[in-house]
Amino acid sequence: MKVLVTGGCGYIGSHTVVELLQEDYEVVIIDNLSNSLKEVLTSIETITKKKPIFYEGDVVDFSLLRKVFSEHSFDAVIHFAGYKAVGESVQKPLMYYRNNLESTLHLCEVMKEFGCKRLVFSSSATVYGSPKKLPITEEMPLSTTNPYGTTKLMIENILRDLSSSDNEWSIALLRYFNPIGAHSSGLIGENPKGIPNNLMPYIIKVAMGELPQLDIFGNDYNTKDGTGVRDYIHVVDLAQGHIAALNKVINSTGIDACNLGTGKGYSVLELVQTFEKVNHIKIPYQIAPRRAGDVAECYADCSYAKKQLDWSSKKDLETMCRDAYHYISVLKKSTDI
Ligand code: NAD
Ligand code: UDP
Secondary structure, three states, X not given: OEEEEEOOOOHHHHHHHHHHHHOOXXXXXXXXXXXXXXXXXXXXXXXXXXXXXXXXOOOOOHHHHHHHHHHOOOOEEEEOOOOOOHHHXXXXXHHHXXXXXXXXXXXXXXXXXXXXXXXXXXXXXXXXXXXXXXXXXXXXOOEOOOHHHHHHHHHXXXXXXXXXXXXXXXXXXXXXXXXXXXXXXXXXXXXXXXXXXXHHHHXXXXXXXXXXXXXXXXXXXXXXXXXXXXXXXXXXXXXXXXXXXXXXXXXXXXXXXXXXXXXXXXXXHHHHHHHHHHHOOOXXXXXXXXXXXXXXXXXXXXXXXXXXXXXXOOOOHHHHHHHHXXXXXXXXXXXXX
């Protein structure tokens, strides 16, 4: 089986490429390296002893897409490429709509042209907006609170229309909850540039001494300890969810959305305390005002993924915290040498 992975050098894409290669899929990556480094390809090869084929370029670029599809015959596509920072999407909505929508539209047009109609798409729990009920099930109402989320919801709708127009398409919409952690080798992981917006990358920067302390955004929510609750999922579990989704799209037609989470909610304080315990390191923090747009709690009902994909997450919060820190420690050691 040959799979095209767009955005395969990124955080979730690189972990998925590792799982695919280990399952003996042939992998072709297109990535413009706008939010990743080419060195990740060497790390993938070190882990798997296999080399994915790599095209450096933009998924928006029709001529590149046609070249790649002419040179390979794909059984399916996993589409990760896109911008993902909520705050930035509020500042630069046009950039987000252009990249996320155009890349998907152009990709689907070329897939159709070349008769490849199996797609796994990276959606997000953000399409549930401010959920009225917990845990979140796939049939709950969809809405968004920022341009990034709107691109995901618009793409879900476009893909639904595409599927209704032609019943040969087989599409999985995977709604990720909060991916954290890294590959156990410490060779691939998440290392955003600048000051991170998300909790785990921020904790890591504090742990490395690059930022003085963590601001906890609110301790007056109606949650177990007053801090925000999220469904953190190990990125390797998430990557394996893509293999399960790939099996599903290869063996069926139609379109279906699936939550990929653990089904468990942990608070900010629980995450900080677990990180401190497993890594033997103190994370100084202060309580800060709530962050605009945050919901108190968000966690998935994952029973549909179990039923439809025969997939469920395996790794616990301790492993997520240990692996996230291990990756940065390995990275720091290699750049210090
Ligand atoms: P990432 O930024 O690490 O990876 C995305 C990759 O796509 C990067 O390597 C980037 O260089 C590439 N890219 C972006 N636009 C491109 C384009 N037009 N052409 C070619 N390459 C392009 O992000 P990630 O965390 O791995 O997320 C992957 C996908 O999952 C994204 O679509 C994101 O919106 C979605 N998602 C992520 C999260 C999360 O918390 N990380 C949660 C929900 C959904
Ligand atoms: N959070 C925090 N300090 C930070 C970043 C995040 O207290 O510096 C909290 C945030 O308010 C939320 C949780 O951590 O309750 C997860 O935030 P993240 O941005 O990682 O994910 P999202 O809110 O998008 O689910």
